[in-house]
Amino acid sequence: MNIYDLFKANTTELNKILHDFSESDLIEFDNCASLVINALRNKKTIFWCGNGGSAAESSHLAAELIGKFKTDRPPFSSISLNADTSTLTCIANDYGYQEIYSRQLKGLGKSGDVLITLSTSGNSENINAVLKAANEMSIMTVAFLGKGGGKSKDLARHKVIINSMDTARIQELHLFLGHSLCEFVDRDFGFIKA
Secondary structure, eight states: HHHHHHHHHHHHHHHHHHHTTOHHHHHHHHHHHHHHHHHTTTTEEEEEEESSSHHHHHHHHHHHHHSSSSSSOOOEEEETTTTTTTHHHHHHHHHHHGGHHHHHHHOOOTTTOOEEEEEEOOOOHHHHHHHHHHHHTTEEEEEEEEETTTHHHHHHEEEEEEESSOOOHHHHHHHHHHHHHHHHHHHTTTOOOO
């Protein structure tokens, strides 16, 4: 297979996954967006986290809100829990890797905030631990998942599950969802005109 054929195969697969988004998936994504909008209107914080490539996407999407997305505007309160290496290594060393996000959320989070997790499998212990902590703290939970959703699908109040077993395609769609969410925020607040 040459690069052209690989590109065509990957785009075909990506288009199929997008086409398979159901009406209920879109309604659930709309619910997720409404949660984020309401939290930001009430001066709450959006927390993000993931592992590996999903950690990179979490940092990227947190930056889109606290920095800017398409236009200059005031910053929104948005924190990536996987961005501080000193904190991550301290907690991992002292409490275990499964606590790296939940301990931070317990220290930083408040009722009415929103936690958005990104996980291709939904089975990462640290992701499921932070979802449990958020639920105990009355922090609204959103999970972007794949591969059937794993254990996270039962822990997150709202979830969007990408219908794929391919990690790369799932991560690509998670970033698409995140960018769509950021654009919706900016439009809802009037920073992007129709």
